[in-house]
Every structure is written in structure tokens, then in C-alpha cells.
Amino acid sequence: MKKASKAADFLQNMTEDLAAIQPPSPREKVEAQGRKQPSSTRAGLKHIGGYLDAETVEKVAVLRARLNLDNSELIKLAVDDLHRKHMAKRAFGET
Numbered sequence: 001m002k003k004a005s006k007a008a009d010f011l012q013n014m015t016e017d018l019a020a021i022q023p024p025s026p027r028e029k030v031e032a033q034g035r036k037q038p039s040s041t042r043a044g045l046k047h048i049g050g051y052l053d054a055e056t057v058e059k060v061a062v063l064r065a066r067l068n069l070d071n072s073e074l075i076k077l078a079v080d081d082l083h084r085k086h087m088a089k090r091a092f093g094e095t
Contacts, residue, residue, distance in 0.1 A: 048075070 052060070064074055 060071070060074065063069070064071065067074065067077075069077065
């Protein structure tokens with residue numbers, strides 16, 4: 001009789017747990033969707049990717065941490081710096 005009691009207790013606990021977990025109502029779903037950030041944050045931008053060796057990936061990770069930048073910001077900073085140096089060389093006839 002003890003086994004039946006344990007099984008009954010187990011089933012009772014399971015139904016109580018399931019009753020406590022209520023899926024969100026349709027109204028709550030709509031309200032939650034309204035709080036999401038717009039998916040068009042990348043509109044007008046172009047993705048540029050590359051395959052890098054482990055040493056370069058490590059350098060990127062260190063720079064991201066030290067400069068507190070994400071990958072896009074870090075790439076933009078690097079390209080801007082390289083472009084500035086290239087344009088300076090061209091201005092002085094070194095290229």
C-alpha cells in the first residue's frame with residue numbers, strides 16, 4: 001500500500017507543477033513582441049567576414065577586451081586606421 005501512496009503523491013505533485021506552468025496568453029505574447037528591438041538594426045549595412053588563424057583570432061579577442069569594442073567596431077577601427085595610413089603615403093608619393 002505504501003507504493004500506491006508514493007505513486008499517488010508523485011502524480012499529485014506532477015499535476016500541481018503542470019498547473020503552475022501556464023503558457024503566456026496571446027495578449028502577453030503580443031506585448032512581449034512589442035518590446036523586442038527592431039530586426040532592421042543592420043539595414044543598409046554590408047557583412048564582411050573572413051577566416052583567420054588562431055594567432056589572429058587571439059589578437060582580435062585581446063583587442064576587443066582591451067578596447068571594449070565588438071567585432072564590427074574593431075574591424076571598422078582597423079580599416080579606418082589602415083586607410084588613413086595608406087592615404088598619407090599616397091599624399092607623400094610613397095605608393
